Structure formats: structure tokens, C-alpha cells
Amino acid sequence: MSEPEFTHPDDIRSRFSAAMSEMYRTEVPAYGTLMQIVADVNADVLDGNTTLRADLEETDQLSRISEERHGAIRLGTAEELETIRRLFAIMGMHPVGYYDLTEAGVPVHSTAFRPVGEAALRHNPFRVFTSLLRLDLIADEALRDTARMVLDARQIYTPRCLELIERAEKQGGLTDAEADAFVAEALETFRWHPEANVNADLYKRLHDAHRLIADVVSFRGPHINHLTPRTLDIDRVQQLMPDHGIAPKAVVEGPPRRDCPILLRQTSFKALSEAVSFDGVEGSHTARFGEIEARGQALTPKGRALYDQLLTATRAKCLPAADGSNAAEYMSTLSATFSDFPDDLTEIRTAGLGYFEWSLTDKGAAAAGQLTETDADSLLAAGYLRIDPIIYEDFLPVSAAGIFQSNLGDESAQEFAASPNQQHFEADLGQPVLNEFDHYQRIEDQSRIRCISILTTGAAAAE
Ligand code: OOG
Numbered sequence: 101m102s103e104p105e106f107t108h109p110d111d112i113r114s115r116f117s118a119a120m121s122e123m124y125r126t127e128v129p130a131y132g133t134l135m136q137i138v139a140d141v142n143a144d145v146l147d148g149n150t151t152l153r154a155d156l157e158e159t160d161q162l163s164r165i166s167e168e169r170h171g172a173i174r175l176g177t178a179e180e181l182e183t184i185r186r187l188f189a190i191m192g193m194h195p196v197g198y199y200d201l202t203e204a205g206v207p208v209h210s211t212a213f214r215p216v217g218e219a220a221l222r223h224n225p226f227r228v229f230t231s232l233l234r235l236d237l238i239a240d241e242a243l244r245d246t247a248r249m250v251l252d253a254r255q256i257y258t259p260r261c262l263e264l265i266e267r268a269e270k271q272g273g274l275t276d277a278e279a280d281a282f283v284a285e286a287l288e289t290f291r292w293h294p295e296a297n298v299n300a301d302l303y304k305r306l307h308d309a310h311r312l313i314a315d316v317v318s319f320r321g322p323h324i325n326h327l328t329p330r331t332l333d334i335d336r337v338q339q340l341m342p343d344h345g346i347a348p349k350a351v352v353e354g355p356p357r358r359d360c361p362i363l364l365r366q367t368s369f370k371a372l373s374e375a376v377s378f379d380g381v382e383g384s385h386t387a388r389f390g391e392i393e394a395r396g397q398a399l400t401p402k403g404r405a406l407y408d409q410l411l412t413a414t415r416a417k418c419l420p421a422a423d424g425s426n427a428a429e430y431m432s433t434l435s436a437t438f439s440d441f442p443d444d445l446t447e448i449r450t451a452g453l454g455y456f457e458w459s460l461t462d463k464g465a466a467a468a469g470q471l472t473e474t475d476a477d478s479l480l481a482a483g484y485l486r487i488d489p490i491i492y493e494d495f496l497p498v499s500a501a502g503i504f505q506s507n508l509g510d511e512s513a514q515e516f517a518a519s520p521n522q523q524h525f526e527a528d529l530g531q532p533v534l535n536e537f538d539h540y541q542r543i544e545d546q547s548r549i550r551c552i553s554i555l556t557t558g559a560a561a562a563e
């Protein structure tokens with residue numbers, strides 16, 4: 101008997117992200133409006149920038165430019181986290197990075213499940229920022245026990261979904277029909293449930309402890325709480341949102357607008373209040389929103405330390421107020437403070453602040469196998485090699501906390517003792533997370549080694 105043909109994980113991920121987008125647009129109409137603004141602004145930017153258009157076309161990114169880049173969920177138990185890891189693995193999404201949000205007043209720690217590697221990211225970059233509630237940080241012991249009981253009693257995966265996860269693991273993949281069934285079943289985990297799992301009284305107690313605790317514990321599943329398309333002009337979309345009747349959060353998170361974009365800039369519209377039934381009693385809950393992102397260069401630990409230092413210095417001078425009253429002052433303080441971060445690729449590289457991918461120029465390709473020089477800097481200076489920034493594909497804890505907070509209500513920031521616990525998180529996850537810095541370093545190193553090998557031997561070295 102011949103081996104069954106399995107659907108590529110990248111394809112399953114594409115089907116899944118399209119299905120999520122469709123579902124979310126129906127569930128949260130304001131998100132559809134945001135998608136439209138993003139598409140319009142992206143089209144405008146591309147009309148005015150033919151080089152960018154050509155670049156995107158050449159790298160096959162143009163047609164999907166306004167599609168979703170990420171979404172986010174919040175889980176309640178270690179078991180839920182472990183199963184989500186197995187579920188995402190079937191779509192080629194793996195845990196990268198550890199984010200401790202307690203530092204920023206949110207009782208969760210998180211990772212991002214994402215495609216790893218250039219080809220997979222190109223095919224479909226969709227990732228899911230996934231947080232696990234830190235029940236251990238609920239001070240009220242009785243409430244903590246009750247919350248744990250409610251969480252332990254729920255099953256966020258359909259039986260068929262669990263079956264298909266096992267089948268994929270056993271077979272080593274899913275057939276086309278199984279992949280379709282899997283996407284449909286997996287979608288159920290991310291769906292919104294207007295009937296709460298708890299009564300109004302317990303909801304209020306959970307909510308009083310922290311709005312995020314209420315959001316995780318009170319529902320049958322970890323509803324997707326936002327999706328995030330890519331925008332080519334984030335400041336413009338931020339500015340346009342109110343004209344379309346949607347309220348943006350006060351400021352764009354992350355670094356300021358720059359000639360050489362770094363890391364990640366993101367903003368969102370504020371979560372909407374939605375009708376919820378608590379054991380037959382009508383009430384409401386605020387959780388779901390829409391977000392946009394713009395990505396720039398991945399930074400080395402040194403670059404990241406400088407970024408963190410400048411962000412801290414900015415926030416010491418001016419902390420953005422939730423009502424937007426000092427937004428202009430914050431953005432100008434941010435820009436002024438970041439003048440200490442070089443805004444020129446050569447300077448960024450010589451200072452060792454960012455990661456770069458190496459490739460051959462036309463001159464380099466023509467000289468394949470003919471050179472003896474192996475020093476990359478000399479080869480770059482001589483025009484055989486070129487470097488391009490590697491794009492940051494991960495997240496930023498201070499920005500994430502800003503997104504959490506603007507959508508949980510701004511009074512929700514609380515003092516938690518900062519307590520990063522990556523080991524515990526990884527034990528719950530059932531696997532270590534990939535260190536993002538190591539990952540970017542490896543991409544840079546491999547690209548350089550490959551180029552030098554081609555220039556000196558005519559062939560790429562076997563990896
Ligand atoms: C996740 C917030 C983090 C981002 O883009 O930084 C995030 C959440 O609110 O659950 O998605």
C-alpha cells in the first residue's frame with residue numbers, strides 16, 4: 101500500500117488563519133472595519149512607493165500584505181497549554197520566546213507559537229501569542245481554589261479535535277480531508293461563547309481580583325481575543341480609526357517611527373463590551389478587540405538592551421495616560437529619547453545592535469568559486485556581499501502589557517511581585533521554548549557561512 105499524502109503543515113496553518121479571520125470578522129464587526137482601513141492605507145502606501153511594491157512583489161508578499169499576522173489567547177491550565185502546543189505543532193507553529201508579564205502588572209506568562217524559518221514564514225506568518233494564567237498570583241486562597249475547580253472541569257477541545265491531534269501525531273501528518281476536519285474542529289476552541297461558565301456572583305469576584313482572571317476562568321474556552329494584520333503605515337491607521345467610529349488605544353506601543361524600523365510597533369482599538377449570560381442573568385464582558393502591527397529589524401541582545409534602556413528612560417519622563425491626554429507628549433519624548441539609537445544600517449551593524457542576513461550581489465554571484473578572501477566585512481566592502489535586516493518575528497513584553505492593559509481597562513494594572521518562571525512554564529508546556537536571540541543569530545551565521553562558501557568553493561557548504 102502506498103503512503104498517504106499528507107497536507108503540508110504550512111497549508112494547514114493557511115487554512116486555519118483564513119478560517120479564524122472569517123470567524124472573527126463575523127463575531128467582531130469593528131474588526132472588519134479595521135481590516136478595511138488597513139487594506140486602504142496599505143494600497144495608498146504602495147501607490148506612492150513603487151520600490152516597496154516591487155520588493156514585495158518579487159518576494160511574493162504583495163497579494164497577502166494585509167492578511168493577519170497574529171492573534172492571541174489566554175489559557176487557564178497546564179493541560180490546556182500542553183494540548184495547544186500539540187495542536188499548533190500540526191500547523192507548523194512552535195513555541196518561541198518566554199514573556200513574563202507579571203513585571204508589567206498582568207498575572208500571566210506567555211510564549212508565541214509561530215512558524216520558524218524563512219520558507220514557513222513566507223508561506224503564512226500567522227502566529228498566536230499564548231498566555232497562561234498565573235493562578236498562584238491570586239491572593240485570596242478560597243477564590244483561587246474555586247477558579248482552579250472551574251478551570252479543571254472545562255474541556256476546551258472537542259473530542260474530534262483531540263482525536264485528530266492524536267492521529268496526526270501517530271501518522272506523522274493529516275490527509276487533505278483530515279486537515280479540513282482538523283481546522284474546523286480546532287476553530288471551536290477559539291470561538292466566542294456568550295454563555296458564561298460561572299454565575300454573576302463568581303464572575304464579579306473573579307473580576308474584582310483581576311479582569312484578566314475573569315476573562316480566562318468565566319468562559320467555556322479561550323476565545324481568540326484579537327487578530328492583527330500588518331500595516332505599512334501604523335501611524336496613519338491609528339489616526340484614521342476614530343473617523344471610522346473605532347476608538348484606538350492612547351499610543352502606538354514600541355519604538356518610534358524611524359528610517360530604519362526596529363522590532364515591533366503595534367496598536368489596537370479598545371475592546372468592546374459584549375452581552376453575556378451568567379446562568380441566565382444578563383450581563384456583559386469586555387475582552388475582544390482588533391490590533392495592527394508593523395515590524396522592523398530584529399535586535400541583538402546588545403541592541404535589545406539599548407532599546408529597553410531608552411524605553412524605560414522615555415517612560416520615566418512621560419508615562420502614556422490611558423485617556424490619550426498626553427499622547428502627543430509621549431510620542432515626542434519617545435522620538436527624542438530614541439535619537440540615541442542609530443538610525444542607519446551601517447551604524448546599526450558596526451555597533452552590533454541588529455541581526456542581518458547575508459546574500460551575494462550580482463558581482464558576488466559572478467565570482468562564485470573564484471575568491472580566497474574569507475573575511476565577510478572585506479567581501480561586503482568589495483561589493484561581493486550585501487546585507488539586509490532580519491525582520492523581528494516575536495513580541496515585546498512591555499508592548500504586550502500595554503495591549504493587555506488598554507483592553508482590560510486601564511485600572512487593571514496591579515502590583516505583582518515580578519516572578520518570571522520559565523522553567524515552570526516549560527514544564528507545563530511539555531517542551532522548552534526556542535530562544536529567539538539564538539534563532540536570529542543562527543540565521544545570520546548560516547547566511548554568512550553559505551555566501552563565503554559559495555564565493556570560495558563555488559558551492560554552499562553542507563549544513
Ligand atoms: C495578548 C497581548 C499581547 C501583542 O501583540 O503583544 C499581544 C493578550 O491580550 O492576550 O498580542
Ligand code: NI
Pocket residue numbers: 170171172229326328391503
Ligand atoms: Ni497582539
